[in-house]
Ligand SMILES: CC(C)[C@H](C(=O)O)[C@@H](O)C(=O)O
């Protein structure tokens with residue numbers, strides 16, 4: 228069976244790291260069909276909208292989507308694309324690699340972020356000249372769904388520490404509901420977990436990341452805590468992510484379009500290639516996923532390095548080294 | 554003129570570190586009148602409410618309040634107390650001290666956190682069996698007020714880097730309004746600043762804290778980012794804070810009641826004593842404030858240390874060393 232993969236490079240370094248990931252996938256010879264889609268600042272300039280309907284449909288209908296990055300229009304592109312694949316879970320591993328300078332080398336975390344609601348529900352109003360409101364939406368159904376996904380993910384991937392992040396001492400009813408849903412799911416599945424206030428967790432993750440494994444979070448907490456973890460492992464150039472829906476999924480690096488280095492051919496392709504590895508895993512190619520991850524790990528340890536990691540190699544050099552290591 | 558200081562130790566180590574701070578203040582002989590108030594878990598157990606009206610009134614009427622910590626009832630105590638002193642600004646310095654093991658020794662940050670609204674407005678509803686909402690409130694007036702305070706604070710304290718944290722790419726109208734207010738105030742006062750998405754900022758603060766100075770934040774972002782900074786400098790035992798209102802103010806350590814070590818006499822009093830120094834500054838005793846800060850700094854550098862900093866000294870040992878160093 229041929230898998231149809233939507234490929235949306237987007238802006239800036241997206242156009243450099245996505246082709247690198249495709250090269251790696253093609254080397255595995257799995258018979259994927261890649262179909263290109265357009266989105267991002269450059270599309271907005273040309274056509275007045277950052278995410279054309281055809282690109283939305285492409286992602287919605289593909290078996291999986293690889294997305295690079297978008298610039299100023301990032302939110303206009305990625306939020307609808309996440310919706311296009313009906314992705315309720317955003318999975319963000321943050322792992323320190325041997326040989327890469329990390330603030331905390333013992334970091335090996337996976338954030339499982341609720342991906343559909345919270346402050347991302349998009350309900351805002353200017354009530355008066357002075358007052359603006361945003362409605363933070365938390366549902367029991369979405370909270371249960373992310374909890375089920377998170378506990379199962381932890382079990383399937385051998386993590387023994389599961390933490391539920393929240394701020395239920397202030398957001399009593401909304402995060403209270405989130406917490407209750409996690410508690411109910413844990414009870415039904417006989418899962419163990421700890422809960423942590425997200426502010427205290429931010430501190431503890433920095434001081435003792437080795438004490439944590441999978442962190443299940445409401446949407447915005449997951450956004451912040453996963454970027455925090457990027458800081459612990461040496462930056463966004465290393466963090467892949469998966470947006471998982473019931474029938475399809477979208478894979479993207481956590482980094483953005485990096486306009487400061489775009490066009491120079493020196494972007495670190497690791498996060499994008501690791502995102503492709505997450506796609507392989509998701510599609511049932513676990514062996515190949517491990518092969519790709521091992522190759523990237525080997526190159527990070529003693530292969531060529533892009534400038535973000537203190538080297539002077541190009542995107543092409545690193546990609547070639549990964550292909551050699553496969 | 555005698556200053557009337559409300560003293561609310563609260564729960565756990567609050568009852569150990571607050572007396573330490575009072576000892577230091579008494580040694581300065583400024584003729585303060587200290588009036589005790591009760592709040593916290595133990596009060597809730599005895600009387601059914603964590604914050605009796607008389608304690609609320611005491612804080613509201615005092616010239617300044619010293620608060621220790623509360624346990625399970627923390628939110629029920631501190632949020633109303635902040636309101637009692639009408640505190641619109643929460644000032645949280647996070648500084649690494651020579652001799653104290655810090656993840657990032659170059660950290661010298663001050664978070665200026667909006668203290669009255671955002672998700673802390675307390676407006677939540679269970680709409681259906683499935684749906685719960687929270688209304689995040691952002692007003693132009695409160696945003697302007699915190700921006701004015703933040704820019705003036707940075708100028709008065711010699712910080713050249715000011716950053717406004719936000720998530721206006723997602724919370725477009727609410728954080729959009731916050732950002733616009735900051736921009737307007739900066740324009741009127743000819744202040745310079747950068748803006749940063751709070752997720753990206755979390756990462757950058759960990760990797761390069763030396764690039765930042767004062768960070769002006771909406772309420773929850775300030776809560777998280779200041780705890781993150783605590784992680785960078787070696788934990789909550791070192792972070793003081795001020796809740797500033799137009800006529801009075803409340804000073805508290807960022808740490809909580811630490812039930813795990815409460816009653817052992819080994820709590821680090823530094824954050825509480827440094828909070829008292831912030832009070833001295835606020836009341837116009839700048840020389841004495843500097844004296845206290847210098848004494849604490851000297852003790853942190855080569856005096857006795859409590860267990861949280863790897864030593865085996867008691868709260869009393871550290872307090873005595875600070876008194877000697879005054
Ligand atoms: C671009 C933005 C909307 C997005 C988010 O907040 O989810 C980004 O920060 C991320 O984490 O992927």
Ligand SMILES: CC(C)[C@H](C(=O)O)[C@@H](O)C(=O)O
Nearest residue numbers: 396397426627628631632776
């Ligand atoms: C106890 C809690 C309500 C409080 C807050 O969220 O403000 C605490 O985390 C703090 O930062 O002082």
